[in-house]
Amino acid sequence: MSSCTLCDLPTGDDPHTAPDVDGEFCCRGCLAVSRSLDDAEGLDDVEQRRPAAEPDEAFDGETTFLHVDGMHCATCESFLEMTAGEQPGVAAAEASYATDTIRVDYDPDAVTPDELPDRLSVAGYTASSRADPEGSSDDAVVRFLIGGGFFGMMAMLWYVVFLYPTYFGYEPFLDLGGISGLYLFTQVWVFASIVLFYTGFPILRGAYVSLRARQPNMDLLVSLAAVSSYSYSTLAMFLGRTDLYFDVTIAVILVVTAGNHYESLIKRRATGALSELTTATDRDVRTEAGETIAADAVEPGDRLLVRPGERVPFDGTVVDGTAAVDEALVTGESLPATKREGDAVRGGTVVTDAPVVVEVGEDAESTLDTLVRLLWEIQSSRSGIQRLVDKLATVFVPLVIAVAVVASGATLALGAAPVEAALVGLTVLIVSCPCALGLATPLAVAAGIRDAAQRGIVVVSDAVFEEATDVDTVVLDKTGTLTDGEMRLLDTRTDGTDPETVRKRAAALERASVHPIAEAIVAGVYGDEPAADAPERDRAATDGGTTADGSAPVDANAATGDAPTAGPDDSLSVADVTVTDKGVSGRIDGDEVVVGHRSLVDGEEWTVAESLEGVGTEARNAGRVPVYVGWNGVVTGVLVVGDEVRDGWEPVVTALASDGRRVVVLTGDSPAAAQQFADHPAIDETFAEVPPEAKAETVRRLTATERVAMVGDGSNDAPALAAADIGISVASGTDLAADAADAVLLEDRLSAIPELFAVTHGTNRRLKQNLGWAFVYNAVAIPMAVSGVLNPLFAAVAMAASSILVVSNSARPVYKES
Numbered sequence: 001m002s003s004c005t006l007c008d009l010p011t012g013d014d015p016h017t018a019p020d021v022d023g024e025f026c027c028r029g030c031l032a033v034s035r036s037l038d039d040a041e042g043l044d045d046v047e048q049r050r051p052a053a054e055p056d057e058a059f060d061g062e063t064t065f066l067h068v069d070g071m072h073c074a075t076c077e078s079f080l081e082m083t084a085g086e087q088p089g090v091a092a093a094e095a096s097y098a099t100d101t102i103r104v105d106y107d108p109d110a111v112t113p114d115e116l117p118d119r120l121s122v123a124g125y126t127a128s129s130r131a132d133p134e135g136s137s138d139d140a141v142v143r144f145l146i147g148g149g150f151f152g153m154m155a156m157l158w159y160v161v162f163l164y165p166t167y168f169g170y171e172p173f174l175d176l177g178g179i180s181g182l183y184l185f186t187q188v189w190v191f192a193s194i195v196l197f198y199t200g201f202p203i204l205r206g207a208y209v210s211l212r213a214r215q216p217n218m219d220l221l222v223s224l225a226a227v228s229s230y231s232y233s234t235l236a237m238f239l240g241r242t243d244l245y246f247d248v249t250i251a252v253i254l255v256v257t258a259g260n261h262y263e264s265l266i267k268r269r270a271t272g273a274l275s276e277l278t279t280a281t282d283r284d285v286r287t288e289a290g291e292t293i294a295a296d297a298v299e300p301g302d303r304l305l306v307r308p309g310e311r312v313p314f315d316g317t318v319v320d321g322t323a324a325v326d327e328a329l330v331t332g333e334s335l336p337a338t339k340r341e342g343d344a345v346r347g348g349t350v351v352t353d354a355p356v357v358v359e360v361g362e363d364a365e366s367t368l369d370t371l372v373r374l375l376w377e378i379q380s381s382r383s384g385i386q387r388l389v390d391k392l393a394t395v396f397v398p399l400v401i402a403v404a405v406v407a408s409g410a411t412l413a414l415g416a417a418p419v420e421a422a423l424v425g426l427t428v429l430i431v432s433c434p435c436a437l438g439l440a441t442p443l444a445v446a447a448g449i450r451d452a453a454q455r456g457i458v459v460v461s462d463a464v465f466e467e468a469t470d471v472d473t474v475v476l477d478k479t480g481t482l483t484d485g486e487m488r489l490l491d492t493r494t495d496g497t498d499p500e501t502v503r504k505r506a507a508a509l510e511r512a513s514v515h516p517i518a519e520a521i522v523a524g525v526y527g528d529e530p531a532a533d534a535p536e537r538d539r540a541a542t543d544g545g546t547t548a549d550g551s552a553p554v555d556a557n558a559a560t561g562d563a564p565t566a567g568p569d570d571s572l573s574v575a576d577v578t579v580t581d582k583g584v585s586g587r588i589d590g591d592e593v594v595v596g597h598r599s600l601v602d603g604e605e606w607t608v609a610e611s612l613e614g615v616g617t618e619a620r621n622a623g624r625v626p627v628y629v630g631w632n633g634v635v636t637g638v639l640v641v642g643d644e645v646r647d648g649w650e651p652v653v654t655a656l657a658s659d660g661r662r663v664v665v666l667t668g669d670s671p672a673a674a675q676q677f678a679d680h681p682a683i684d685e686t687f688a689e690v691p692p693e694a695k696a697e698t699v700r701r702l703t704a705t706e707r708v709a710m711v712g713d714g715s716n717d718a719p720a721l722a723a724a725d726i727g728i729s730v731a732s733g734t735d736l737a738a739d740a741a742d743a744v745l746l747e748d749r750l751s752a753i754p755e756l757f758a759v760t761h762g763t764n765r766r767l768k769q770n771l772g773w774a775f776v777y778n779a780v781a782i783p784m785a786v787s788g789v790l791n792p793l794f795a796a797v798a799m800a801a802s803s804i805l806v807v808s809n810s811a812r813p814v815y816k817e818s
Helices: 028-037 043-049 074-085 116-120 137-167 179-199 201-212 218-238 246-274 367-380 388-413 418-432 435-454 464-470 478-482 499-510 516-526 534-542 598-603 610-621 649-658 671-678 692-702 715-723 735-740 752-786 792-811
Strands: 016-018 021-025 062-069 090-096 101-106 126-129 284-286 292-294 303-306 316-320 323-326 337-339 356-360 457-459 473-477 483-494 573-580 583-588 591-596 625-631 634-645 662-666 685-687 708-712 726-729 743-745
Touching: 016 028, 021 028, 028 685, 028 692, 062 116, 074 090, 074 101, 074 116, 074 201, 101 116, 116 126, 137 179, 137 246, 179 201, 179 218, 179 246, 201 218, 201 246, 218 246, 218 388, 218 418, 246 435, 246 792, 284 303, 323 516, 388 418, 388 752, 418 752, 435 457, 435 464, 435 752, 435 792, 457 752, 464 726, 464 752, 473 478, 473 692, 473 715, 478 483, 478 662, 478 671, 478 708, 483 499, 483 516, 483 610, 499 516, 499 573, 499 583, 499 591, 499 625, 499 634, 516 625, 516 634, 583 625, 591 598, 598 625, 610 625, 610 634, 610 671, 649 662, 649 752, 662 671, 662 692, 671 685, 692 708, 692 715, 708 715, 715 726, 743 752, 752 792
Parallel strands: 473 662, 473 708, 662 685, 708 726, 726 743
Antiparallel strands: 016 021, 062 101, 062 126, 090 101, 284 292, 303 356, 316 356, 323 337, 457 743, 483 634, 573 583, 583 591, 591 625, 625 634
């Protein structure tokens, strides 16, 4: 059997082809995507932006994914990939600081999966299993508050009391050249050492890995200033000099660490709101006999019982029973599909109304697990963005070092003492440093995260603030994003009969069923009122499965009610209820009533009123479900059930398009269900019937020539969210979708999407303002330092002043509603 050219799924015996498209496809959705995107110029260049997730074809080992705590820049990625590559038995590695993930391809005969975390936990990075990550978010707090705050305060106290007065000509309180001075300086040296090497460890580590990876970054520039002032002061102290600049070391480390800590604190506060997202995986399964076993003990060919409300644990085939299966989480299809004996089912989908027995497929694999693996593969190959300030540092760091060396050499050549020449070079390093540059990004990002959180948007990755401004195309999922993804009663058409009578009679019977369509009709008529015949519904739900007391299952496909029941208004007498996979029948007030699929009334040879003949076709063409209602041999009405579009979707897509972006709708639903979006003038293209495995490939092809933002909610969207330049998960999304996203919309409103873009644009402007001021300051201060006008003390004061301006600028809101 051949595989789909787009997504590699099996094509079946009758693949979809077209004369204008090369290849064979598993569905019309993949064919439509290939027809539209295969001719995009630059498709081959996508590999440069998205390294292949699959290992080299010659590799015959295994792959694991590890969580790595401590990564914060693109240099960390390069260092960890290089470190992993040096380990025996490791064939390749790809790291992503944006998702704290590293993918490792290894030879299990040379190294075990349990050994890899220890081997990759180097230089302060901590590697652990993705399933049980070891975080160290509290370490930074301890390092800053105890190491930096306390010891830095003690050192600065000695400076304020004993050293600063002497800089302004006052007599010292102690003999700084004697034993008392040496004792004082030694204490300051100890305090500064703790601040530099304990509090500043993450910065020093960043400098080290930037040297190993040959990618200068801001950590290197900060470390140069801090270490050079510390080294000079240590040497001067042993030479008996009193011009010590440990305070510069302390200030640089504390200010930059405080900025980074503030950014992390704001982000943790925002992401704390994600704790209630839905969990999508179940690890225990039930055999056909009702015995509970672990999922990893299941073999191909085993038969598993799946009861109403439970997820199908593995891909397989229905061998007993008939049920409606909700596939929205996995495929994006909003309408439940009826599965009978012989039909294939996907792992991760939900059985809704009746128990079924599923025979596990050859691979004993769940589609949901496949999506998780695909998500991790994409994430691990998705390099984090190199911050703008780090890009600038690749040029700025060598330039500053060169200026410092030349200035020192020139001063020495002009006859100055070595100490004076060293001071000139030190002043250049201090004045060019980086407090303003080091604070420019974290404070601007923190302001953006803060303003986004105030609008119910959690920014998970700060790459959003640099990537989102360049987005060319916004891809919107349909089910659960543009629509609410919930089945509800939308319309009632009758042959002249009172619509309220039709609805109430339909609901009175449908209360005996737990099919999603039945529940939508009941909710549409009775709202949230509890069903008077709850035991009847409970029996229908458990029929064929395990009963409440744990007794053996009984037969299956129908629930019958012999005793009359009353509706919530006590006005209807219901009896002889029978539930099948096609609908529900029974007697109401003595009339024989049927509610269900067209085939149910056709089978009974009931008459359909001429005025209702076209209603069903119209509903199906709109991607909705027509439910036929009639009594005594005549169909008197059609109830239309489906999910509803979200309020305000049209202004949102119009706003996205008005900013010059292309808007694309991507869905696993039918073309009919997506037609209203395809007809909207602000939407450039609509891809329907796209399977979950093909969503990520569709987004990947779009990223070949465009910068893409993807908006989705379900687990089926997670790989596509990760493959996009920016992934945005909406409020109703699963935890898998949120894990893949760069931003999560907590509030159930689409208007948050253009607000997110507005916040990112404002943050990006603030970042550039901060960097602009920092470089203007350097352009003035460095020449002054080279000429000898500034000494290290005044250089530190100027550095502090520039930092205050950056802090003040970042404190302002980045975005105000017009």
